[in-house]
Amino acid sequence: MTAIPKIKLDSVERFERDYKLRLPFRFGVITVTAGTQAVIRARIALEDGRMGLGVAAEALGAKWFDKDPAFSDAQNLDQLRQALGLAIELYGARGWSTPFGLYADTYREQLARGADLGLVPLVASYGPALLDRAILDALGRAMGLSFADMIRRNVPGIGATDLTPDLAGYDLPRFLDGLHPGSDIAVRHTVGLLDPIVASDQAPAERVDDGLPETLEEVVRYYRGRYYKLKVAGNIEADLARLAQIAAVLDRDAGDYRATLDGNEQYDDLDALVALWRRMQAEPKLTLVSETATELSAPEPEAPRGEAMSRSDSVDLVVEEVRKSLEDAGDAVVVDVRSREAFGAGHAPGALNVPLTDSRFPTKAAFVIPDGAHVALHAVTDADAERAARGLRAVGILELDGRFPTHADLDVAWAVGLDRFAR
Secondary structure, eight states, rough: OOOOEEEEEEEEEEEEEEEEEEEEEEEHHHHHHEEEEEEEEEEEEESSSSSEEEEEEEOOTTTTOOOTTOOOOHHHHHHHHHHHHHHHHHHHHHHBBBBHHHHHHHHHHHHHHHHTTTTHHHHHHHHHHHHHHHHHHHHHHHHHHOHHHHHHTTOOOOOOOSSSSGGTTTHHHHHHHTTTOOOOOOEEEEEEETTOOGGGOOOGGGOSSSSSSSSSHHHHHHHSSSEEEEOOOHHHHHHHHHHHHHHHHHHHHHHOOOEEEOOOOTSSSSSHHEEEHHHHHGGGGGGGHHHHHEEOOOOOOOTTTTTTOOOHHHHHHHHHHHHHHTGGTTTOEEOOOOOHHHHHHHHOTTEEOTTTTTTEEEEEEESSSOOOOOEEEOOOSHHHHHHHHHHHHTOOOEEEEEEOOBOTTTSBBBHHHHSSOOO
């Protein structure tokens, strides 16, 4: 195990560069055609006298971190600059510490001082997020280690603090040492609200003609991607029509694709997105999109401006929505057939994890499911759910109440489509 180094932030140079997008991209209430990127160069000192220089960059995004329409785009950018300035000041004042210690020991003051400036927590956190990356880049260069090697050896010094009490007693070194870089990465293409779907959606004068794909149809055929994020606009009828157009392209050209639905900016509440989802399930043109959907991003409840809503508060509110949607399932036992990794990242309260990939899935499930219990399956796809259902019926478990797709980013499941399985 590599000794955890102590470092000190020596100086930070700040730059900005303007950029222009190939195509306009619309999200929420804003259409982006150009932007500004914050670039920083951080110089750190190590206790043994070595110095390190690291770089990080991130877009200064208007209406991305703070969506309050009362602020202009220019004010949004200034908010992010303020957050970065705060982080540089607080880290510099800490003196010698571990990289993780710089973050953990200044986190609460960063949010508090940000609040004094009118910065919501997400905006205030922009500064540390950018600065941490530059510091780790500098440290890795100074020590001759890749990012993956630094994490495996816990060079940043991640550990239990009052900010991370859940790490107390956990064998973090063993966990980190077991991590390995993947051999490949899946890319997800976002279909924005203004993106042309087929050639007829784009006038000749609107084309960039730089040799790269522009319509969704061209993107699918050119990149041969599998994952797609579909933005929706908040109008159910218009969204259904556009989704049907998108589905026609994906169904024809994308092969075994997976889609996610993003209603974060445009749908006012979870109920509205549920209504869209139910209409999608009833629309034959959207059968494949509905069946392959792996995530539905719903708007989280917002706290009044100036009041931070903790993750636990937000989760509790969404859990209440889940409980309401689970009423139809009665006392059904939720059997989560996803991988152990997916289960660990988030699951329905009280769910039992029996991975479908286990060759003895039916037998193991029979051991943990109470006799006579009704079962609701939590699976990634309908195909997985149907395979699991066949296995359970083969061992005499017949009372199947439906399937629960994953609710994105929260430790709960959003129950939909209970009528999709015949009893």
